[in-house]
Structure formats: structure tokens, C-alpha cells
Amino acid sequence: MKRIGIGLSDFKELIEENYYYFDKTKFIDEIVKDGAKVKLFARPRRFGKTLNMSMLKYFFDIKEAEENRKLFKGLYIEKTESFKEQGQYPVVFLSLKDLKATNWEIMQEKIVVTLSDFFSEYYYLLKELNENDADKFKKVLREEANLSNLGTTLKFLTKILYEKYNKKVVILVDEYDSPLVSAYINGYYNKAKDFFKTFYSTVLKDNNYLQMGILTGIIRVIKAGIFSDLNNLRTYTILSDVYTDSYGLTEEEVEKSLKDYGIGAEILKVKDWYDGYKFGDSEVYNPWSILNFLQDKELRAYWVDTSGNDLINDVLRKITKDTIRALERLFDGEGLRQNISGTSDLSKLLDENELWELLLFSGYLTIEEKIDQKNYILRLPNKEVKELFKDSFLEKYFGRGNKLSYLMEALIENRIDEYEEKLQEMLLTSVSYNDTKKGNEAFYHGLIMGMGLYLEGEYITKSNIESGLGRYDFLIEPKNKSKRAFIMEFKSTDSVEKLEEISKEALKQIEDKKYDVSLKQNGIKEITHIGIAFYGKQIKISYK
Structure with a gap:
């Protein structure tokens, strides 16, 4: 049985070492037939972007062409007309996945080092260069080139490769957006944008040495001006109707792999956990998770990568009341109508x-x-993403560790005084002041949703639903009707002195509006009413 290449993104190693491989060489055929000079593929992380780029490198590269030809023996591309393009061009393959920094000064240093390391791969060209070009090359190698000169280094590399082989050059840039995302998160986006606009446009636009340019990333940075000068760029996102099965795994591919490893009977469970992505008209599975499942044979969330979740964590930090309500709907399995431009x-x-x-x-x-x-x-595409999102959300609101479990145990065991004490402690230690300032209902709704996510399974949680004479804020209904239910009403106040008074008002509202009618109709006998008043990070609970 073949080994599983977890995290292996070098096509040559994968084939030569006889790892299990999902044949994606049809992608090469489509690339060859695609007339666009520059192509940008936007796909989620861990969906095979780097492996596909590595495959393209070994296919097109004129260097070691005969040796690389053997890698494609028996694969789809070998039987196509496009196979004649194998080994025909010099290739520049640059990955920017690790080009991240907390400020622009560090980013500049990393750009210098990254390009120096990259140029060392082409050291063999140095002896054939004229004096002027050799000097330019050495400056990059020695980390002496200034940033303005580094902006044109890729074009310079295509020039000297063309002069060496008398063939136009294929440019492959993997994770082109990684430094831009890092720049945005860390507050120096405009400076980074100016550099990378030059970096990409000089090599991809009006470059007589360019055969084809291919870039991959997660998002399409288009209006930002990075590619505003490129009129030869075609962008293929998950909304596109072409290249739909080039990234990710089709159901046919997944079913075959499960059978190959003797676990074909698991297909329905695997589908529930890892399927559900729609790329154009194709439904695909997350390949990273499938490979890990084939290896471990355990259904769980594998698609976890802290560095890859930076943008999502930033979203959760800036969340609003409306966002939380939308997330609640998603967690409940509902769809969310949105305008998606792709630009x-x-x-x-x-x-x-x-x-x-x-x-x-x-x-x-x-x-x-x-x-x-x-x-x-x-x-939400599947159970894995729901679990990942749930964990990210709960950690954002309640911190790491067992704080939330202790809080919720106190609640469901009806130890409300202890629940109040633990909630107060959590507010003081886990939440920023901005989250709880007067009028910021987002925090309260986030608290509600977090409790709902935690109780999922044994309880049904509902918020802002009509019952009796009004709409309650939050209801916790046990699936086992012999257990206790809870109704909560949240109110904020403008002074600490009013906390107790307002909490009693919230409690009275539950009674006056008869919010417990639906619970009683469902056969629930034990019901606790809880009124919670907030002022900044301070709370007061009244209950009955």
C-alpha cells in the first residue's frame, strides 16, 4: 500500500518516492490550451495549489527535461497533444508563502533575503553573464540590492534565462498574496502594495521574455492596484466555470482512495465531514483532510493552521451584532444570501x-x-469547518482552557450564583473593554451564540424568537424533557449603581411577557428565569 504524503508539495518527490497521488495532470492540458498570457488561480489554503505549481514546474522546465519526462509516465497528460510542451521552457518558480512580517522594515529585510536565496538556485547562469548583468546578479545574491532594484528582479531573471536558452520563460508565483495579507493585518498595506505592484507588473506586462505567467493565492487582490496595469490577466476563482476540478478532490477520486485503503464503507461519514465545497459546477472535497483521514482513519477537523487563520481571527475581532446573527443562522444550517463580486x-x-x-x-x-x-x-460546507469555526469563535470570546465548560456546567446544574461569579471573572479576564462598552450589543449576542455552540447536542438553543407576548433574548431547551430549561434576558445600563435594578427589570420582563409559554407547551416542567444586566465589564444577575 502506498504511503500518504501529508504536507508533501514537491511533485517529483511524490512520484519518485511512490506516494499516493491523485492524478491532476489534466490541469496541465487545460493550462496549455488556455490562451491567457497570465493566469491567477484563487483557491482556499491546503487545496493543492503548491503541488499543482510544482507539477507545472517539472512539466515545462527545459532544465533536466528528459529526466522530468519520466515523472509523467502513465498519467493523464502523457496521452494528450499537450505533452509535446513538456520540457520546452525555462521556468521561474517562486513561493512567497513564508514572506510575512509584523512591520514594513522587517518585510523589506525578508524580501531581500528571500530573493537572494531564490537567485542562488540560478547560480549556474552567472558565468555566462556580461559584466553589467553579473554585477546585478551578485548584488541580489549578496543582499546588497536596494528595494527599488529588487522590484524588477523577476524580469531581469527572465531576460538572462531567455538569453541562455533562447526560449521564453514560464513564471510561476505561488501564494502571491501572502505578503499582502500579512501587510494588511499588520498595518503597512499601502507600502507593500507599491512594491509588489512593481514586482508583478514589470515581469508580467509587456515582457518580451515571458511565455506564460501563473499565480496562485487565496484572494483576488484586484481593485487594490496590484494588477491594475495588467490587461493580459485572467482570474479563475471558485466562482469560475473552468478549472473546477483542478483543485480539491472529486467524489470519484475520494471514493477510489477510500477503497484503495480498505475504508470504502466510510464514504458517507467522510462526505459529511470534508465534502461540500462548490467550485464552479463541481462539488469537491478538502484534499488536506482526505489525506489525513486516509492516514489516521479518524474523523476529525484536520484543516487547522493557526497562521492560515489570521484573517478569520481578524474578522472575529471586529464582529458586530448583525454578523453574529448571520453566523448563528449559518451554525443552524441555514443559508445566507450575499452579494459576491469576486473583485x-x-x-x-x-x-x-x-x-x-x-x-x-x-x-x-x-x-x-x-x-x-x-x-x-x-x-458552511461541512462538519469540519463548522467545528473549526466553532472552536475559533469560542476561543475568541471565552479564551483557551476550561473557562467556558466551568461556566456552562454551573448554568445547567442551576448553580446560578456560581454562574454569575464565573461569568464576571470571564468578563474581567477574557474580554476587551471595547467589547462590553455601553451600546455594544455584539458582545452580548456573541456570548449567547457561544453558549449555544457549547450546549449543542444535548440542548436546543434559540435566540430572539417570539414566545408569549414578545421575543426572548435566549432560550436553552433540553432535548431530555426531564431536565431544566433556561430563559435569559440581557440588558445594558449606563451606571454600575443601576445593575441590580436593571437585572430585576430583565427578570420581570421574562415573567410579564410569558416567555416560558413555548417551553411549557413542549412539556418542560423545570424552568429558570435569568435576568442579566451589564455595565462595561460588570454584571448582575437576578433569577427565579
């Missing part, structure tokens, strides 16, 4: 109106239905 500016992606697009392109949401050219129904 968002990275600098606006973390605005509330744009975050759904970010979540979609990052793989946290998928398309359930296309309404028209810009409007879609979005949903």
Missing part, C-alpha cells in the same frame, strides 16, 4: 459587508445556490 479590494475585505466574500474565498463558506451573477446563497 474585492483586500483593504476592504475585513469590512462587515465584505467579510462574507473573504470567508467564501478562504474556504470557510461555500456556495449553496447561485441566484444571479452577483448574488449567492452561502452556507
Whole structure:
């Protein structure tokens, strides 16, 4: 039985070492037939972008062409007309996945080092260069080139490769957006944008040495001006109707792999956990998770990568009341109608109106239905993403460790005084003041949703639903009707002195509005009414 190459993204190693491989070489055939000079593929992380780029490198590269030809023996591409393109071009393959920094000064240093290391791979060209070009090359190697000169280094590399082989050059840039996302998160986006606009446009536009350019990333940084000068760029996102099965795994591929490893009977469970992504008209599975499942044979969330979740964590830090209500609907399995243009500016992606697009392109949401050219129904793709999102959300609101479990145990065991004590402690230690300032209902709604997510399974939780003579804030109904139910009403106040008074008002509202009617109709006999008043980080609970 073949080994599973977890995290292995070098195509040559994968083939030569006889690892299990899902044949994606049809992608090469499609690339060859695609007339676009420059192509950008936007897909979520861990969906095979780097492996596909590595495959393209070994296919097109004129260097060691005969040796690389053997890698494609028996694969789809070998039987196509496009196979004649194998080994025909010099290739420049640059990965920017690790180009991240907390400020622009460090980013500049990393750019210098990254390009120096990269140029060392082409050291063999140095002896054939004229004096002027050799001097340029050595400056990059020695980390002596200034940033303005480094902006044109890729074009310079295509020039000297063309002169060496008398063939135009294929440019492959993997995770082109990694430094831009890092720059946005850390507050120096405009400076980074100016450099990378030059870096990309000089090599990809009006470059007589360019055969083809291919870039991959997670998002399409288009309005930001990075590619504003490129009129030869075609972008293929998860909304596109072509290249739909080039990234991710089809059901046919997954079923075959499960059978190959003797676990074909698990297909329905695997589908529930890892399927559900819609790329164009294809439904695909997360390949990272499938490979891990084939290895471990355990159903759990594998798609966890702290560094890859930076943008999502930023979203959760800026969450609003409306966002939380939308997330509640998603967690309940409902769809969410959103306008998705596919052309968002990275600098606006973390605005509330744009975050759904970010979540979609990052793989946290998928398309359930296309309404028209810009409007879609979005949903959580599968159980794995729901678990990941749930964990990220709970950690953001309640911190790491057992704080939430202790809090909720006190509640469901009806130890309300202890619940109040632990909730107060949590507010003081886990939540920033901005989250709890007067009028910021988002925090209270986040608290509600967090409790609901924690209780999922044994309890049904509902918020802002009509019952009796009004709408309650939060209701916890046990699936086992012999257990206790809880109704909560939240109110904020403008002074600490009013906390007790307002909490009693909240409690009285539950009684006056008869919010417990629906619970009683469902046969629940034990019901606790809880009124919670907030002032900043201080609370008071009244209950009955």
C-alpha cells in the first residue's frame, strides 16, 4: 500500500518516492490550451495549489527535461497533444508563502533575503553573464540590492534565462498574496502594495521574455492596484466555470482512495465531514483532510493552521451584532444570501459587508445556490469547518482552557450564583473593554451564540424568537424533557449603581411577557428565569 504524503508539495518527490497521488495532470492540458498570457488561480489554503505549481514546474522546465519526462509516465497528460510542451521552457518558480512580517522594515529585510536565496538556485547562469548583468546578479545574491532594484528582479531573471536558452520563460508565483495579507493585518498595506505592484507588473506586462505567467493565492487582490496595469490577466476563482476540478478532490477520486485503503464503507461519514465545497459546477472535497483521514482513519477537523487563520481571527475581532446573527443562522444550517463580486479590494475585505466574500474565498463558506451573477446563497460546507469555526469563535470570546465548560456546567446544574461569579471573572479576564462598552450589543449576542455552540447536542438553543407576548433574548431547551430549561434576558445600563435594578427589570420582563409559554407547551416542567444586566465589564444577575 502506498504511503500518504501529508504536507508533501514537491511533485517529483511524490512520484519518485511512490506516494499516493491523485492524478491532476489534466490541469496541465487545460493550462496549455488556455490562451491567457497570465493566469491567477484563487483557491482556499491546503487545496493543492503548491503541488499543482510544482507539477507545472517539472512539466515545462527545459532544465533536466528528459529526466522530468519520466515523472509523467502513465498519467493523464502523457496521452494528450499537450505533452509535446513538456520540457520546452525555462521556468521561474517562486513561493512567497513564508514572506510575512509584523512591520514594513522587517518585510523589506525578508524580501531581500528571500530573493537572494531564490537567485542562488540560478547560480549556474552567472558565468555566462556580461559584466553589467553579473554585477546585478551578485548584488541580489549578496543582499546588497536596494528595494527599488529588487522590484524588477523577476524580469531581469527572465531576460538572462531567455538569453541562455533562447526560449521564453514560464513564471510561476505561488501564494502571491501572502505578503499582502500579512501587510494588511499588520498595518503597512499601502507600502507593500507599491512594491509588489512593481514586482508583478514589470515581469508580467509587456515582457518580451515571458511565455506564460501563473499565480496562485487565496484572494483576488484586484481593485487594490496590484494588477491594475495588467490587461493580459485572467482570474479563475471558485466562482469560475473552468478549472473546477483542478483543485480539491472529486467524489470519484475520494471514493477510489477510500477503497484503495480498505475504508470504502466510510464514504458517507467522510462526505459529511470534508465534502461540500462548490467550485464552479463541481462539488469537491478538502484534499488536506482526505489525506489525513486516509492516514489516521479518524474523523476529525484536520484543516487547522493557526497562521492560515489570521484573517478569520481578524474578522472575529471586529464582529458586530448583525454578523453574529448571520453566523448563528449559518451554525443552524441555514443559508445566507450575499452579494459576491469576486473583485474585492483586500483593504476592504475585513469590512462587515465584505467579510462574507473573504470567508467564501478562504474556504470557510461555500456556495449553496447561485441566484444571479452577483448574488449567492452561502452556507458552511461541512462538519469540519463548522467545528473549526466553532472552536475559533469560542476561543475568541471565552479564551483557551476550561473557562467556558466551568461556566456552562454551573448554568445547567442551576448553580446560578456560581454562574454569575464565573461569568464576571470571564468578563474581567477574557474580554476587551471595547467589547462590553455601553451600546455594544455584539458582545452580548456573541456570548449567547457561544453558549449555544457549547450546549449543542444535548440542548436546543434559540435566540430572539417570539414566545408569549414578545421575543426572548435566549432560550436553552433540553432535548431530555426531564431536565431544566433556561430563559435569559440581557440588558445594558449606563451606571454600575443601576445593575441590580436593571437585572430585576430583565427578570420581570421574562415573567410579564410569558416567555416560558413555548417551553411549557413542549412539556418542560423545570424552568429558570435569568435576568442579566451589564455595565462595561460588570454584571448582575437576578433569577427565579
